[in-house]
Amino acid sequence: MRRLLFICSSLLLIAIACNKDKFQTKPRIEIKSYSSKIVPFNSAFIVNLNCFDKEGDVQDSLIIIKNRQNIRTVATIRDTLRYKFPVFPNNSTTEIQAILDYQSILSAINPPTIPGSNPPMKENDTLILRFAVRDKAGNTSDTIQSEPIIVIR
Numbered sequence: 001m002r003r004l005l006f007i008c009s010s011l012l013l014i015a016i017a018c019n020k021d022k023f024q025t026k027p028r029i030e031i032k033s034y035s036s037k038i039v040p041f042n043s044a045f046i047v048n049l050n051c052f053d054k055e056g057d058v059q060d061s062l063i064i065i066k067n068r069q070n071i072r073t074v075a076t077i078r079d080t081l082r083y084k085f086p087v088f089p090n091n092s093t094t095e096i097q098a099i100l101d102y103q104s105i106l107s108a109i110n111p112p113t114i115p116g117s118n119p120p121m122k123e124n125d126t127l128i129l130r131f132a133v134r135d136k137a138g139n140t141s142d143t144i145q146s147e148p149i150i151v152i153r
Contacts, residue, residue, distance in 0.1 A: 034048070044102065066129060126151075
């Protein structure tokens with residue numbers, strides 16, 4: 001009798017686990033690709049994200065948080081960027097492309113000069129970018145982060 005109960009319980013558990021939906025009410029995102037780990041002077045940074053959402057209503061906004069990793073700390077500008085989505089069809093899987101122009105990707109207001117550089121050169125920004133999306137119902141995805149990105153000054 002115990003053996004039969006164990007087998008039935010195991011089968012029920014397997015059936016429930018196999019039926020689990022991979023899409024959730026809370027959106028999920030992943031980085032598909034980005035243009036480069038090094039952003040040349042006056043160039044744009046492009047990131048492609050894959051977004052998964054059960055209801056397919058990720059139509060609110062993309063949130064990008066810039067976290068400057070340089071050893072010398074300085075005042076920063078626009079650490080959090082929020083972009084509204086245009087209206088597009090409801091899909092449970094969506095690709096999002098964010099294009100950040102050079103002025104948007106910069107972090108330090110007045111970067112320090114590299115010691116000993118002649119002519120004097122400004123220190124590059126080394127950033128970790130964090131991304132999240134929000135859907136129409138107000139659900140926010142978990143935050144994912146990029147590898148270090150270097151913005152040439």
